[in-house]
Each structure stands twice: as C-alpha cells, then as structure tokens.
Amino acid sequence: MNKEGILIVVSGFSGAGKGTIMKALLERYDNYALSISATTRDPRPGEEEGKAYFFKTTEEFEKMIAKDDLIEYAMYVGNYYGTPKAYVEEQLCAGKDVILEIEIQGALKVKEKFPNTLLLFVTPPSAEELRKRLEGRGTETQEVIDGRMKRAIEEAEYMDQYDYLVVNDELDVCVEEMHHLIQGEHERCFRNQTFIEHMKRELKGE
Amino acid sequence: MNKEGILIVVSGFSGAGKGTIMKALLERYDNYALSISATTRDPRPGEEEGKAYFFKTTEEFEKMIAKDDLIEYAMYVGNYYGTPKAYVEEQLCAGKDVILEIEIQGALKVKEKFPNTLLLFVTPPSAEELRKRLEGRGTETQEVIDGRMKRAIEEAEYMDQYDYLVVNDELDVCVEEMHHLIQGEHERCFRNQTFIEHMKRELKGE
Known part of the structure; x- marks a missing residue:
C-alpha cells in the first residue's frame, strides 16, 4: 500500500x-510531521531556529521565492511567511x-x-x-x-x-x-x- | 454532520x-445494511423470501425494470438478478x-x-x-x-x-x-x- x-x-x-x-x-x-514555516520577521524571545520558524533575511527569502523553494508564501504586515518545500518533501518521503x-x-x-x-x-x-x-x-x-x-x-x-x-x-x-x-x-x-x-x-x- | x-x-x-x-x-x-437482490431464479431449499433474495417471476421482474425500480440488473445463465431501489433507499434514509x-x-x-x-x-x-x-x-x-x-x-x-x-x-x-x-x-x-x-x-x- x-x-x-x-x-x-x-x-x-x-x-x-x-x-x-x-x-x-x-x-x-x-x-505526522508539522510543517515549519520560514519567515522574515524577527524571532521573539525564546523562539529557536527551526522550531517555530526558520528565520530568514528578506534577501534569503526572496532567493527562495526565485528558486521555487516554497510551496506557498504570503506577505503579512510587512513580513514574508512561507512553507519551504525541502522539509516537506523530506518528511513525505520518510512516510x-x-x-x-x-x-x-x-x-x-x-x-x-x-x-x-x-x-x-x-x-x-x-x-x-x-x-x-x-x-x-x-x-x-x-x-x-x-x-x-x-x-x-x-x-x-x-x-x-x-x-x-x-x-x-x-x-x-x-x-x-x-x-x-x-x-x-x-x-x-x-x-x-x-x-x-x-x-x-x-x-x-x- | x-x-x-x-x-x-x-x-x-x-x-x-x-x-x-x-x-x-x-x-x-x-x-451497515446489506442490500438484498431480486432474482427470477427458483429458491433453493432453505432460502427464505427477503433473506438471501427477493424471489420474482420474470413478469414481475420486467415490470420492475420498466418502472425503474432497480438500481442495476443483469441477466445471468437465463435468470435476472438486480438490486431493488426501494429497500436501498429506505435503509439509506434510516442512516x-x-x-x-x-x-x-x-x-x-x-x-x-x-x-x-x-x-x-x-x-x-x-x-x-x-x-x-x-x-x-x-x-x-x-x-x-x-x-x-x-x-x-x-x-x-x-x-x-x-x-x-x-x-x-x-x-x-x-x-x-x-x-x-x-x-x-x-x-x-x-x-x-x-x-x-x-x-x-x-x-x-x-
């Protein structure tokens, strides 16, 4: 199956x-695995990289957009939020x-x-x-x-x-x-x- | 729901x-309810009406076809077999x-x-x-x-x-x-x- x-x-x-x-x-x-979003907003106190979010600079984020590395993304109150493809695909392949x-x-x-x-x-x-x-x-x-x-x-x-x-x-x-x-x-x-x-x-x- | x-x-x-x-x-x-078929074949010993099958004459069966009373039907080795709509609808309505x-x-x-x-x-x-x-x-x-x-x-x-x-x-x-x-x-x-x-x-x- x-x-x-x-x-x-x-x-x-x-x-x-x-x-x-x-x-x-x-x-x-x-x-189950929960997808982790990437964002350009600043980390809040206690937020670890790769836990709640992957933190990116605007330049890094726009490079991801250009390389089609995001499943979807949106701009919200001046910051980008998106779903990196790599992590999702890796988890899907692992079943x-x-x-x-x-x-x-x-x-x-x-x-x-x-x-x-x-x-x-x-x-x-x-x-x-x-x-x-x-x-x-x-x-x-x-x-x-x-x-x-x-x-x-x-x-x-x-x-x-x-x-x-x-x-x-x-x-x-x-x-x-x-x-x-x-x-x-x-x-x-x-x-x-x-x-x-x-x-x-x-x-x-x- | x-x-x-x-x-x-x-x-x-x-x-x-x-x-x-x-x-x-x-x-x-x-x-669950199992649908009961109608057939024109003769009942075998021990087969009760409305249990394994609803037993019909060819005339009765063809009347059911004409009145669109069957969900589907087929002819097999000289006998009709089909699914009466009424029983199915009644059970579906009952949930x-x-x-x-x-x-x-x-x-x-x-x-x-x-x-x-x-x-x-x-x-x-x-x-x-x-x-x-x-x-x-x-x-x-x-x-x-x-x-x-x-x-x-x-x-x-x-x-x-x-x-x-x-x-x-x-x-x-x-x-x-x-x-x-x-x-x-x-x-x-x-x-x-x-x-x-x-x-x-x-x-x-x-």
Whole structure:
C-alpha cells in the first residue's frame, strides 16, 4: 500500500480549535510531521531556529521565492511567511503525513499546485458555539470577536472547496476521527498506482 | 454532520475474501445494511423470501425494470438478478450505510447513475497470495482456478476506477480499516452540504 506520506492542509475558523487538535494529533500518533514555516520577521524571545520558524533575511527569502523553494508564501504586515518545500518533501518521503496550517487562499493555491493535497476544514458544530468559544477565551475585546465572526462569514464561502469537514465538538472524538480519515485516504486508488500496476503485472506473470 | 447513509459497492477478485469481510463488518458494527437482490431464479431449499433474495417471476421482474425500480440488473445463465431501489433507499434514509456486492460492470453503472456511491475494491496483498487462497479452498479444479486467475487479469484493469483499495491481508485489520474509511467518507464536504449551508446562514444571523 501507499507508503509515502500525504500532504495535508488544515484551515478553519479562528476559534475552531485547530491548534489544540494538531497538538493532540502529533502527541498521540507518530505518523505526522508539522510543517515549519520560514519567515522574515524577527524571532521573539525564546523562539529557536527551526522550531517555530526558520528565520530568514528578506534577501534569503526572496532567493527562495526565485528558486521555487516554497510551496506557498504570503506577505503579512510587512513580513514574508512561507512553507519551504525541502522539509516537506523530506518528511513525505520518510512516510510522514505532513500537516500545514494555513489560511484558505494559501490552502487553495497549494491544492492547485499539488492536486493530491488533502484539504481539511475545522469547524465547531455551530456558529453559536464558535462565538461562545471566542468569548470564552476572555482575552479578546468584543470588537476583535466581532471581527473574527465577520471573517468566518467570508471563510465559510470556501468550505465546500475542501475535501473534508472536521467538526470539533468533543476534542478526543474529533482527533480520532481526523486520524482515521487521513489514514483512510492512504487507501485511495489514485494514491496506490504503484501497488495497482504491480498487481496487474504480477497477475499476468510478468 | 451527514446522517444519511452512504451507498457502498464492494467488488474484487474472486478469492479476495469479500464475503468474509462483509460478514465481519455486519457483525461488528450496527451502521451497515446489506442490500438484498431480486432474482427470477427458483429458491433453493432453505432460502427464505427477503433473506438471501427477493424471489420474482420474470413478469414481475420486467415490470420492475420498466418502472425503474432497480438500481442495476443483469441477466445471468437465463435468470435476472438486480438490486431493488426501494429497500436501498429506505435503509439509506434510516442512516444505514448500504453495501452492494456486485461485479465491476454493475459497479461502474451504479456509480454513473449515483455519483456519490463509494466504490471499494477488495484485493489480497499479491497475485501469489490470490492463487494460494484459491488453491487452499481445495474445492475447485485447477481449471476453475486458472479461469479465476484469468478473470482477475481482466478485472485488474478496472481497479483504478474505484475510490478505495481494500487490501485483505489480515482480516481483523482489514475490516477495521474498511470501517474507518467508510466512516471518514461521512465527513466529506460534498456529503455535508446541509451542514455547510446551515453554518453559512447561522453565521450571517439568518
């Protein structure tokens, strides 16, 4: 069966619990690797090179763009952020399912470039629950919460362009479901062309 | 999430273990229903109406064809065999994932008519293992075994038209994998249009 890893992009509403799900997924199962982004922003105290980010100068980053060394990149508040291809490919070859947490526009660009990418959209079970979670954090002003809810309206328009919907109601159930659906994807026929071709030849006695 | 059942067609090489897998699947999980075929052949001793088959006269069967009451049908050794739509739809509405065990031509016809059908192809891990299993049964002549192996060559040409490959190496692992991948399919975005539309409206406060 398919031994190469799958490239997985996870997006979803702010407040849906993406971070928590991914942390649990990486802790519980050993077949996942989280993609590490490159950025031109300065490291914050305690941020190690190659852990949260690969830190680059603008010149280095633009060289990566020119050499097509990035899966996707974007400019955000004056800094570049992007996904270096080398690390992802290395992990995929080693059989890891590599997870990218990026927003919708980036996700759709990745899918266009790599059609076998698996797009997952994380959502709470309802809009009411989303607002509750954002308010429950207690760290954001009402203005910020309203802004996030407004953004969710825009993001929801793209939900059906994703492959799977991951409803985060109970964390444990959600993490297990997500793991199972990713593992199920390894059994897709289009991901097992080598097995199929080998079977055809073996049946013919070639 | 998607509460309606999924229509699943299971095909595969003779000797791949379809029957055993399906039996285990139905015993272990309560979300499956096996479709019951209609046929014009005579009941064999002990075969009850509505268990192995729905028994029909040729006139009744042809009336079902005319009224488009069958999902698919075929003529085999002078008798009709087909899948009555009513039973399948009833089970799908009740939230059951309905399994049809049919050969490849029928499977592709069902997918054409109902594009949301999930096509699963069951295969042993290798052609060598397939031959071993057919010979291991000890009930068939070498001629019959050779015929089945020859048929497998033809059938293998259609493997990549299926959605998933189910490799039956160890039965228990295989049944669990098959269950997980079917459950994962319930989370596909295109199967959750109602949820997505509802979420969009709720976010907008409609």
